[in-house]
Amino acid sequence: MLPYTISSNSHALAGPRDAAFYQDPCAFYKSVHAVSPTFFWEDYGHWCFAGFGEVSALLRDKRFGRQILHVATREQLGLPEPKQHTAAFDQTEKYSLLNLEPPAHTRLRALVNRAFVSRNVEQLRPRIERLANELIDGFAADGEVELLKAYAAPIPAIVIAEMIGLPADMAMQLVSWSNRMVTMYMFGVTHETELDANQAAAEFMDYLGGVIAERRSKPREDLLTHMITAEIDGQKLSDEEILSTAILLLNAGHEATVHTTGNGIKAILESGIDPARVFADEAQTAATVEECLRFDAPLHMFTRYALSDIELEGGRNFKLGDTIGLMLAAANRDPTRFADADSFDPFRGDGANVSFGAGIHFCIGAPLARIELQVALKALFKRLPRLRLASEPKYRDTYHFHGLERLDVRF
Numbered sequence: 504m505l506p507y508t509i510s511s512n513s514h515a516l517a518g519p520r521d522a523a524f525y526q527d528p529c530a531f532y533k534s535v536h537a538v539s540p541t542f543f544w545e546d547y548g549h550w551c552f553a554g555f556g557e558v559s560a561l562l563r564d565k566r567f568g569r570q571i572l573h574v575a576t577r578e579q580l581g582l583p584e585p586k587q588h589t590a591a592f593d594q595t596e597k598y599s600l601l602n603l604e605p606p607a608h609t610r611l612r613a614l615v616n617r618a619f620v621s622r623n624v625e626q627l628r629p630r631i632e633r634l635a636n637e638l639i640d641g642f643a644a645d646g647e648v649e650l651l652k653a654y655a656a657p658i659p660a661i662v663i664a665e666m667i668g669l670p671a672d673m674a675m676q677l678v679s680w681s682n683r684m685v686t687m688y689m690f691g692v693t694h695e696t697e698l699d700a701n702q703a704a705a706e707f708m709d710y711l712g713g714v715i716a717e718r719r720s721k722p723r724e725d726l727l728t729h730m731i732t733a734e735i736d737g738q739k740l741s742d743e744e745i746l747s748t749a750i751l752l753l754n755a756g757h758e759a760t761v762h763t764t765g766n767g768i769k770a771i772l773e774s775g776i777d778p779a780r781v782f783a784d785e786a787q788t789a790a791t792v793e794e795c796l797r798f799d800a801p802l803h804m805f806t807r808y809a810l811s812d813i814e815l816e817g818g819r820n821f822k823l824g825d826t827i828g829l830m831l832a833a834a835n836r837d838p839t840r841f842a843d844a845d846s847f848d849p850f851r852g853d854g855a856n857v858s859f860g861a862g863i864h865f866c867i868g869a870p871l872a873r874i875e876l877q878v879a880l881k882a883l884f885k886r887l888p889r890l891r892l893a894s895e896p897k898y899r900d901t902y903h904f905h906g907l908e909r910l911d912v913r914f
């Protein structure tokens with residue numbers, strides 16, 4: 504039996520924790536595209552959009568926002584009060600760019616944006632190449648390796664740690680805190696998950712608080728020092744704002760990149776296409792990375808609140824505070840936008856994707872992630888031309904995050 508249904512009245516049932524579903528959410532998206540790309544997902548209890556045009560437009564639509572409490576109270580919206588046992592986690596979220604809307608969002612984003620623009624992150628390319636090659640040196644003689652732990656995770660984790668100004672040997676601790684915290688964004692969060700995510704947030708804040716104090720007395724050339732000393736409109740950031748921003752950058756700075764690396768290696772190996780062709784030159788390498796992002800996106804759904812009562816074109820109505828789901832990975836497989844949408848084709852002429860979002864929350868780390876992916880994938884296939892899967896990779900039970908449990912390869 505299929506792990507999902509979608510009825511002619513556009514209502515879908517698909518359990519995000521059902522292995523048959525999360526091993527292949529794109530099978531569900533295929534049905535959705537065939538029956539109704541705008542659908543009410545019963546398991547989540549809100550409307551979702553899977554069309555490429557709709558998702559791109561709604562991400563940019565200022566009538567929807569990631570935050571709602573700047574236009575209405577919890578009481579008005581019938582939202583529960585914050586939970587005592589997630590206070591530390593909520594604290595890290597309070598000034599997260601992802602939880603702010605203008606003007607607060609504009610001010611904070613402007614402060615960190617410069618470090619992440621293409622011109623600046625391009626300077627990191629030689630460092631990332633060195634790091635990738637050193638990691639490959641570490642296992643090249645072994646004939647086999649689990650790539651997520653040995654390669655995919657350390658690259659983005661070390662790069663973002665060094666940018667913020669934390670020692671590279673903290674990288675795997677950062678990955679662990681982050682992995683525990685992001686469980687809060689998954690479907691079906693339990694009390695135990697909340698307690699653990701909260702504990703991770705408390706430990707993370709405690710550690711960073713110490714580093715911030717250190718930088719105040721001994722400034723350095725790093726992003727943390729920049730956040731401490733920079734002023735916008737004559738105002739400095741508060742410690743709370745610095746903590747939230749640093750934790751967001753550290754977490755977002757590796758979670759999705761790790762899984763795009765894993766998913767991309769899997770897609771290339773399973774396609775049977777000669778790696779020498781997909782990394783033939785700079786332009787083809789960039790196109791291959793874009794196709795990896797389109798074909799097997801690491802983040803599948805982001806939500807928005809209706810900031811007022813809204814009637815969308817086509818007549819669908821939303822009330823203030825209603826949630827909508829924007830299905831990034833499904834949009835990437837829209838058959839009305841992409842020829843042969845379900846096949847991996849690094850040479851396609853109609854390449855595009857919404858894996859980094861769009862609009863004011865467009866991923867600030869996209870230029871950095873693209874360089875990391877280009878370098879990591881190309882170096883791996885160049886150094887290990889006989890790379891092949893040692894076992895069938897399985898996805899983790901972490902929807903809407905979509906990444907592998909492990910990636911065992913031989914070479």
Ligand code: HEM
Pocket residue numbers: 562569600601602612619659663751752755756757759760763801802805806857858859860861863864865866867868869871872
């Ligand atoms: C393949 C890797 C990555 C993917 C697919 C990805 C995806 C995304 C998406 C979809 C959003 C927007 C969410 C929304 O609109 O609700 C976002 C936002 C963000 N990403 Fe990424 N990301 C990646 C890597 C990175 C990296 C390396 C950084 C490091 C700095 C980063 C930092 C951020 C931040 C700070 C935001 C919030 C921006 C804002 O709200 O203004 N991301 N990312």
